[in-house]
Amino acid sequence: MTDAKREHWDEVYRTKAPDSVSWYQPAPEPSLRALDELRLPVTASLIDVGGGASSLVDRLVERGWSDLTVLDIAAPALDVAKARLGDETARVAWVVDDVAAWRPERQYDVWHDRAVFHFLTEPEQRLAYRCALETATAPGSAVIIATFAPDGPERCSGLPVQRYDAAALAREFSSAFTLQRDWREEHTTPSGGRQSFQWCVFRRR
Numbered sequence: 547m548t549d550a551k552r553e554h555w556d557e558v559y560r561t562k563a564p565d566s567v568s569w570y571q572p573a574p575e576p577s578l579r580a581l582d583e584l585r586l587p588v589t590a591s592l593i594d595v596g597g598g599a600s601s602l603v604d605r606l607v608e609r610g611w612s613d614l615t616v617l618d619i620a621a622p623a624l625d626v627a628k629a630r631l632g633d634e635t636a637r638v639a640w641v642v643d644d645v646a647a648w649r650p651e652r653q654y655d656v657w658h659d660r661a662v663f664h665f666l667t668e669p670e671q672r673l674a675y676r677c678a679l680e681t682a683t684a685p686g687s688a689v690i691i692a693t694f695a696p697d698g699p700e701r702c703s704g705l706p707v708q709r710y711d712a713a714a715l716a717r718e719f720s721s722a723f724t725l726q727r728d729w730r731e732e733h734t735t736p737s738g739g740r741q742s743f744q745w746c747v748f749r750r751r
Contacts, residue, residue: 565736694708
């Protein structure tokens with residue numbers, strides 16, 4: 547399955563401009579607001595899961611964050627971000643992998659995911675994700691996750707998605723994480739469409 551997933555996302559980034567895909571944000575404001583509320587030092591470690599071509603890493607580098615990792619299954623997506631960062635690329639650890647098959651080798655203060663979890667439509671995929679998440683976090687670590695809300699799209703990039711409200715997401719992560727805050731976002735796509743997202747911030751127990 548991982549190979550098929552990688553081929554799908556590689557093709558997306560080979561054939562579409564990064565600023566034309568539905569999830570594109572000119573600026574990652576919801577993510578930055580969530581991080582601001584956590585009041586973390588710029589020395590905190592953060593992994594952006596499914597970060598792809600997102601500009602979140604650019605903004606964090608600009609703010610002085612010094613321990614950043616971006617994980618994505620699609621190398622072409624990471625190449626877009628690397629090209630933008632130029633000489634700053636070396637300040638970021640880049641990981642090409644499927645998070646549901648990934649074996650973390652370290653832990654992070656912040657796990658951020660605006661892209662991946664809602665694509666995991668099978669229970670075994672979500673279990674593998676949680677295993678990676680729990681391995682990559684320690685008590686006190688923060689987890690920021692955004693998924694499509696119940697009134698959000700049923701499919702994205704040609705694939706089915708699982709939609710969540712805050713209570714449903716809290717149940718998914720109840721084994722090791724406590725929900726601290728939740729909110730909804732209405733995302734405007736590059737074509738002018740509207741997509742409802744559910745955001746949650748959890749703390750590792």
